[in-house]
Amino acid sequence: VMSEHKQYTIAVIPGDGIGKEVTPWAQQALEKAAADVAAFNYVPFDLGAERYLRDGEILPDEDLEAIKKTDAILLGAVGDPRVKAGVLERGLLLKLRFALDQYVNLRPSKLYKGVTSPLAQPGDIDFVVVREGTEGLYCGAGGAIRKGTEHEVATEVSINTAYGVERVVRYAFELAMKRRKHVTLVHKKNVLVNAGDMWQRIVDKVGEEYPEVTHDYNHIDAATIYLVNDPQRFDVILTDNLFGDILTDEAGAVVGGVGYSASGCINAIDEYPSMFEPIHGSAPDIAGKGIANPTAAILSAAMLLRHLGFDDAAARIDAAVEADIAELGSTARSTDEVGRDILARI
Amino acid sequence: VMSEHKQYTIAVIPGDGIGKEVTPWAQQALEKAAADVAAFNYVPFDLGAERYLRDGEILPDEDLEAIKKTDAILLGAVGDPRVKAGVLERGLLLKLRFALDQYVNLRPSKLYKGVTSPLAQPGDIDFVVVREGTEGLYCGAGGAIRKGTEHEVATEVSINTAYGVERVVRYAFELAMKRRKHVTLVHKKNVLVNAGDMWQRIVDKVGEEYPEVTHDYNHIDAATIYLVNDPQRFDVILTDNLFGDILTDEAGAVVGGVGYSASGCINAIDEYPSMFEPIHGSAPDIAGKGIANPTAAILSAAMLLRHLGFDDAAARIDAAVEADIAELGSTARSTDEVGRDILARI
Ligand SMILES: CC(C)[C@H](C(=O)O)[C@@H](O)C(=O)O
Numbered sequence: 038v039m040s041e042h043k044q045y046t047i048a049v050i051p052g053d054g055i056g057k058e059v060t061p062w063a064q065q066a067l068e069k070a071a072a073d074v075a076a077f078n079y080v081p082f083d084l085g086a087e088r089y090l091r092d093g094e095i096l097p098d099e100d101l102e103a104i105k106k107t108d109a110i111l112l113g114a115v116g117d118p119r120v121k122a123g124v125l126e127r128g129l130l131l132k133l134r135f136a137l138d139q140y141v142n143l144r145p146s147k148l149y150k151g152v153t154s155p156l157a158q159p160g161d162i163d164f165v166v167v168r169e170g171t172e173g174l175y176c177g178a179g180g181a182i183r184k185g186t187e188h189e190v191a192t193e194v195s196i197n198t199a200y201g202v203e204r205v206v207r208y209a210f211e212l213a214m215k216r217r218k219h220v221t222l223v224h225k226k227n228v229l230v231n232a233g234d235m236w237q238r239i240v241d242k243v244g245e246e247y248p249e250v251t252h253d254y255n256h257i258d259a260a261t262i263y264l265v266n267d268p269q270r271f272d273v274i275l276t277d278n279l280f281g282d283i284l285t286d287e288a289g290a291v292v293g294g295v296g297y298s299a300s301g302c303i304n305a306i307d308e309y310p311s312m313f314e315p316i317h318g319s320a321p322d323i324a325g326k327g328i329a330n331p332t333a334a335i336l337s338a339a340m341l342l343r344h345l346g347f348d349d350a351a352a353r354i355d356a357a358v359e360a361d362i363a364e365l366g367s368t369a370r371s372t373d374e375v376g377r378d379i380l381a382r383i
Numbered sequence: 384v385m386s387e388h389k390q391y392t393i394a395v396i397p398g399d400g401i402g403k404e405v406t407p408w409a410q411q412a413l414e415k416a417a418a419d420v421a422a423f424n425y426v427p428f429d430l431g432a433e434r435y436l437r438d439g440e441i442l443p444d445e446d447l448e449a450i451k452k453t454d455a456i457l458l459g460a461v462g463d464p465r466v467k468a469g470v471l472e473r474g475l476l477l478k479l480r481f482a483l484d485q486y487v488n489l490r491p492s493k494l495y496k497g498v499t500s501p502l503a504q505p506g507d508i509d510f511v512v513v514r515e516g517t518e519g520l521y522c523g524a525g526g527a528i529r530k531g532t533e534h535e536v537a538t539e540v541s542i543n544t545a546y547g548v549e550r551v552v553r554y555a556f557e558l559a560m561k562r563r564k565h566v567t568l569v570h571k572k573n574v575l576v577n578a579g580d581m582w583q584r585i586v587d588k589v590g591e592e593y594p595e596v597t598h599d600y601n602h603i604d605a606a607t608i609y610l611v612n613d614p615q616r617f618d619v620i621l622t623d624n625l626f627g628d629i630l631t632d633e634a635g636a637v638v639g640g641v642g643y644s645a646s647g648c649i650n651a652i653d654e655y656p657s658m659f660e661p662i663h664g665s666a667p668d669i670a671g672k673g674i675a676n677p678t679a680a681i682l683s684a685a686m687l688l689r690h691l692g693f694d695d696a697a698a699r700i701d702a703a704v705e706a707d708i709a710e711l712g713s714t715a716r717s718t719d720e721v722g723r724d725i726l727a728r729i
């Protein structure tokens with residue numbers, strides 16, 4: 038029987054380490070939550086360390102082209118100690134983000150009831166980091182001369198464009214309109230004066246179109262302090278690629294662990310698929326033990342559903358996760374136990 | 384009567400905001416702690432926002448030349464909301480660090496008895512960040528084209544040399560030998576592959592000369608997590624200019640506030656003076672109210688004394704600060720009250 042539901046093709050890239058252990062649970066959560074509204078066709082991609090070590094391929098053109106044709110991507114994690122740092126990260130994860138023009142890396146941080154934050158007085162933490170995803174120090178510009186000698190010089194170049202900044206700034210203000218209407222730009226404009234000045238000017242300009250949204254500015258160093266001693270001050274944090282990477286891991290820590298933090302890499306005009314992944318990495322130290330927490334991966338499935346317009350289905354996953362954490366958050370459970378417990382509530 | 388003590392000339396640059404309120408206390412602590420071993424001749428420099436707004440001068444050549452001839456610098460803080468971000472920071476603070484070749488920015492983090500950390504279980508926090516001070520994204524390379532148009536491109540260039548990295552790496556290993564013999568390199572070598580790879584290679588190479596010192600590596604994003612949930616793991620953190628800026632502010636937060644964190648900008652071969660400053664900024668929001676905590680500035684005076692070889696005098700300041708915090712750390716006091724209380728114990 039043909040399903041009457043809208044059909045979507047989802048690329049599934051479990052990747053490395055615990056990515057392989059948590060992604061099946063994200064897929065099952067997706068399937069169950071949306072069963073009565075959408076039909077998903079999953080296309081698995083064998084990408085990551087195993088593939089690279091086996092045949093030297095990181096992200097072959099035919100895989101990239103096939104991924105481009107899907108409606109969304111579920112990604113696990115990328116990175117493996119057997120492969121030199123940067124090879125898979127730049128060749129697979131960042132290549133996907135850049136090739137698919139995923140200009141916004143959306144990273145909500147929320148302290149769930151039942152999770153113990155390392156902060157003594159965490160208060161109500163509920164903010165979203167809007168991290169630029171296609172520019173800055175992540176663009177791969179730079180090089181080295183006289184490598185390995187005492188005269189070596191190594192450079193890294195941060196490239197920032199008004200085009201790239203304006204679109205992500207606009208996204209942040211739109212998002213703030215649906216939230217508590219406050220945007221905090223985080224940069225280091227007292228040192229990185231070229232890029233920082235451009236970011237601030239564009240925020241000021243776009244901000245004028247959103248008179249209801251207040252906006253302020255923090256240096257990145259000050260922002261790391263506020264995340265620890267006053268995280269409630271934040272609603273939407275808007276920042277560049279590198280600062281966003283740093284702040285979201287720290288944010289994950291203050292909400293009790295990156296095991297509860299998911300992220301979406303959003304394509305600008307739905308020309309290519311957007312990608313949803315837990316914020317945590319491949320965690321080689323615990324990989325293979327069946328103890329990785331699949332909650333962040335499951336939350337990334339909710340973000341995927343919301344992105345495709347299935348708000349109710351997404352809310353079902355979020356509610357299941359919230360209830361699970363509130364009741365069992367402090368219990369030591371295996372990956373499969375957490376997965377089953379959450380699934381049962383969807 | 385001529386003093387029989389060794390004479391030192393100290394440049395005093397109170398700078399902006401609360402820098403002006405806390406620096407006099409650092410100077411008094413220096414004077415009192417070292418009274419029976421050294422004689423100091425203080426040369427005040429009128430540098431910072433007031434001077435710039437008055438006559439447009441930031442760091443005139445004659446001032447820089449005069450500063451170069453001193454034995455050490457006591458600095459308050461730089462930065463003022465009336466001046467565009469970056470003007471004073473780059474023109475004064477960073478210019479001093481670069482012109483005086485202050486290759487190491489030394490930033491100890493310690494949780495004092497009596498200080499309430501925002502962490503629920505801080506444990507014994509006692510590590511030092513060795514931040515490179517003359518390279519990386521702080522070198523001022525970069526620019527902008529088509530400024531103000533939709534086609535603007537702004538760049539920032541991180542320049543890293545084997546020469547600059549090796550000397551700071553060596554400093555970190557030497558320091559580790561006097562401490563718990565562990566160095567953690569923090570970088571982002573999975574993305575910043577040129578600079579990160581060079582840092583790692585040089586750490587590996589220098590590390591071989593210090594077989595007693597263990598060393599490991601954290602990505603900057605992971606390090607921000609560990610600072611919050613396991614700061615005890617760190618002994619010496621070795622990192623670049625920007626990552627060091629970010630980590631030391633976060634570290635200040637976890638030990639209960641940057642009000643307890645001092646830093647030293649160390650010149651490579653004592654050709655030029657080293658500079659000692661609190662880690663906190665000029666704090667325009669509380670400037671002029673007489674409520675800034677002078678503890679960090681006073682601790683920077685202790686670092687200055689230790690740098691000049693007066694370990695006992697430095698230890699007297701440290702002990703006075705420790706005793707003051709243990710007894711009165713949680714009491715609300717004015718700048719002058721804290722200053723007087725600490726001075727009385729030296
Ligand atoms: C693995 C790495 C390249 C990646 C990043 O830096 O973006 C990760 O830390 C993340 O935040 O998704």
Ligand SMILES: CC(C)[C@H](C(=O)O)[C@@H](O)C(=O)O
Nearest residue numbers: 227228258461462472476628
């Ligand atoms: C004021 C600023 C330029 C400076 C820096 O970034 O180094 C400050 O944050 C610091 O850490 O000393």
